[in-house]
Amino acid sequence: MTALRVPFAGARSGDAPLTWGQRAIWHAIRRTAPNDHYFNLGRVLPLADRGAPVDLPRLGTALGALMERHEALRTRVVDGPRQQLHAEGAVEVELREAPDAATAARAAADLHDELTARRFDYAGEWPVRFGAVHSGGRVTHVVLALCHLASDGHGAEVLVRDLRLLARRGTAGPPCTETPHDLAHRQHSPEGRRAGEAAIAHWADGLAAVAPTMFATPVAVPEQPRWWTGRLVSAALPRAVDALAVAHGVSGSTVLLTAAAALVAASQGHPAAAVMPIAGNRAAAARRSLVSTLSQDALFVLRLPDAPDARFTDLLADAWPAALAGYRAASYDPVAWDALLERAARERGTEVHPYCCFNDMRLVDRPPTTGPADADTLARLARRTVLDFPATQERVACRYCLHLTGDDSTLTVTLTADTAYLPKDAVHAHLRALERVILASAAGDPPRVAELPGALR
Known part of the structure; x- marks a missing residue:
């Protein structure tokens, strides 16, 4: 088996403007394309170092829960541009088999480089790519490649933490009460615009000096x-x-x-x-x-x-x-x-x-x-x-x-x-x-x- 299909079913779907952070990255992507893979984020989560073994079915369950937990992973950027949240779907996990633990880490590093080296199709694919290395029936490493429209570096660390807990314990605790969709609507409200205008005034004064x-x-x-x-x-x-x-x-x-x-x-x-x-x-x-x-x-x-x-x-x-x-x-x-x-x-x-x-x-x-x-x-x-x-x-x-x-x-x-x-x-x-x-x-x-x-x- 070279791939694992993971279905998911989140709580809601919807459409919203881009958040200000997404807009900033979107502008940078457009200036950098077609080399916008420069903005991709990658993480490798080792799972063979300690704890109970994680097999492929258990990993699939954990990844499905991760997709359901974080709306950003189910959101694509479509014409407008706007963010479009999907409730249901499936992700493919690319698999690599390693003969032993010594080669598993190298295989994970290679898979990380492979998954992050390609630019994302922002409207046509999920903003995350998953990979996994397994050996002897046990998953040794999970690889995440993230589109910067979905997450920044801090968010990537949150995903790694949550995935570790979901794979080990089956739960990652209560989800975050904030969502990208809710944040976008708040930023585009009259109150949000006033806060943004105050920040722009700081920029105007600084650049003039x-x-x-x-x-x-x-x-x-x-x-x-x-x-x-x-x-x-x-x-x-x-x-x-x-x-x-x-x-x-x-x-x-x-x-x-x-x-x-x-x-x-x-x-x-x-x-x-x-x-x-x-x-x-x-x-x-x-x-x-x-x-x-x-x-x-x-x-x-x-x-x-x-x-x-x-x-x-x-x-x-x-x-x-x-x-x-x-x-x-x-x-x-x-x-x-x-x-x-x-x-x-x-x-x-x-x-x-x-x-x-x-x-x-x-x-x-x-x-x-x-x-x-x-x-x-x-x-x-x-x-x-x-x-x-x-x-x-x-x-x-x-x-x-x-x-x-x-x-x-x-x-x-x-x-x-x-x-x-x-x-x-x-x-x-x-x-x-x-x-x-x-x-x-x-x-x-x-x-x-x-x-x-x-x-x-």
Whole structure:
């Protein structure tokens, strides 16, 4: 058997506008197509590590319950665009058989890559693809490939948690009381529009205070493919980031956002940087277990001080409230956002868009786990840092996209850049400078802001 058919029957069907988060991703998909598989999310759930064995019939029951539990998985995007919720249907689970546990993990990784590499047919298929690896009658791994219109990264983790519980225990507890359909109707209500207008006003003020774009002029003949991803894997950064967060009363994510923004401004000669961090928009308790695309771009504006002796760490006091203000204004109608950018372009006589993104993909910004960091320890850990180019893309709707993943022991920073504006050597230079600035600051020798351009050489 190479596939398992799983029927489902949910509680309701219906039609609704797109939520603001869905609209934002829909716009990004249209700008990136036909390479919009870039936005697909993938997860692998190991099931052979502990607990009672899960066979294929039990997995089928769990997957059917998962489809019924989360309306986002039964929703397609049709002409309009609008979201169309279906009550009933069936999904196909692609199966791979592995001879032993040692090869099962590799088979799951290959299946993950296969399922996430294809763009979704947004109107013609469910926004989730399932795969499973089994060995000796036992399911060892389940693979999920998700369309970003159905879920963001947080929602993907909710699905993995629920599927684990459904497969192990047969229940995942009470479902989330919020649904994408209900959220869409609320956002398009008069009250929702007023909240969105307030967020757009924050964007208008912030964009008016900075250069129209962060990377305005091409500086090189682009590579083919044009977008390259540089990657830095550092065991020193988590310790250094924690030390700075504790010392300055900010989050670790804000430390990294501030360093990235300061280096962007320094590299381009801007007195201020505009960076678009991805906001989860899950502060409300009812949304924390909602599977949907809630994340949207926020606006973070960092002004560099004029004082010649100002240090990098002096930026953190203002960066913290600026980041919070941006995250509070990160839920809005993308149609109104597009109109704002068009109006700003007419007024300024040039395109207005930062084209500079920051995405902390760690599920939570955990509390710092270490205190002060000493220079010798950081230097020793920094010698293990790895820098490479793991991927390329034909098209990405941005010029500078910084992503963070990792855990307590290692931080992985990837920078996907348009090589017409940031050549390959500049991509690695930004990543090296990010680590260097944060490590020096944590060790008690923060660089002067005026010296940041030199850190990029």
